[in-house]
Amino acid sequence: MTEPQPEYVWAFPEETPRRSRMWLMIGLAVAAIAVATAVVLAVVRPWETAAEPSSSSTVSPTPSVPPSSSPSASPTPLTSPTPSSTPTPAPSTEPPAPTSPPAPPAPSDPALPVFRDKVQPRLDDAATGLTYAQDASGEEGVQIADQLRDDAGRLSDVVPPTSIARAWRAGVQDYAQALDALRAAFAQGGSTSSQISTARAKLAALNDLIDG
Numbered sequence: 001m002t003e004p005q006p007e008y009v010w011a012f013p014e015e016t017p018r019r020s021r022m023w024l025m026i027g028l029a030v031a032a033i034a035v036a037t038a039v040v041l042a043v044v045r046p047w048e049t050a051a052e053p054s055s056s057s058t059v060s061p062t063p064s065v066p067p068s069s070s071p072s073a074s075p076t077p078l079t080s081p082t083p084s085s086t087p088t089p090a091p092s093t094e095p096p097a098p099t100s101p102p103a104p105p106a107p108s109d110p111a112l113p114v115f116r117d118k119v120q121p122r123l124d125d126a127a128t129g130l131t132y133a134q135d136a137s138g139e140e141g142v143q144i145a146d147q148l149r150d151d152a153g154r155l156s157d158v159v160p161p162t163s164i165a166r167a168w169r170a171g172v173q174d175y176a177q178a179l180d181a182l183r184a185a186f187a188q189g190g191s192t193s194s195q196i197s198t199a200r201a202k203l204a205a206l207n208d209l210i211d212g
Contacts, residue, residue, distance in 0.1 A: 109162050116210040118158050122151050123210075126175075126203050133182065134196055141186030145179055148199075152176040155206075164209050171209060175202035 110118075126148055133144045152175055160168040182195035 110159060112161050112163070112210065115158065115161055119155055119206075119210060122155055123203065123207055126151055127200075130196055130200055130203070133186075133192070136186070137192075138186065138189060141192060142183055145183035145186055149176060149179045149183070152179060168206070168209055171202065171206045175199065175206060178202045 129144055129148045129151070133141055133148070136144055152172060156169065156172045156176075159165075178195065178199040178201075182192060182199055185192040185195045
């Protein structure tokens with residue numbers, strides 16, 4: 001009697017545990033890839049690079065940082081300037097502007113003898129000039145009349161006493177007009193006897209005023 005031969009049965013393990021491990025490995029690999037991608041994106045940040053404007057078109061050139069400066073050092077805040085005291089202006093060295101001279105005092109009322117001493121020499125010269133004019137003619141007579149007119153102007157510049165001031169100024173004006181007429185007669189070449197007589201009469205009236 002033969003012994004029974006063992007029957008070989010192929011036993012296949014269940015596939016469920018192996019497939020579970022495979023999916024687990026795939027999940028871990030996907031998680032590792034996602035973590036690595038997140039780390040790379042966090043470091044590189046390609047979206048910030050794309051958002052920055054082109055340095056060749058919009059970014060203005062900035063001065064280069066000296067090699068010794070640290071890139072991580074924070075900029076030193078600017079300190080506001082303290083108000084400085086207003087400097088006192090230096091005294092001017094220019095000489096002071098010249099002031100206008102004081103107005104001369106009003107002439108005092110001269111006494112008649114003092115006034116006579118001032119005008120009598122010119123009155124005597126006028127009488128002498130009229131004597132020369134009596135014998136002159138033409139251009140010579142014109143020159144004598146011009147000299148007498150200048151002397152009459154100087155007579156009007158002398159301040160007379162108040163007592164004869166109005167009569168003196170009127171008498172000098174009449175005498176000057178007589179001399180104008182005398183000059184015109186010499187210039188025209190006509191007779192001058194009438195004009196000389198008138199001038200002498202006006203001159204005598206002035207002498208009478210100062211003789212008082």
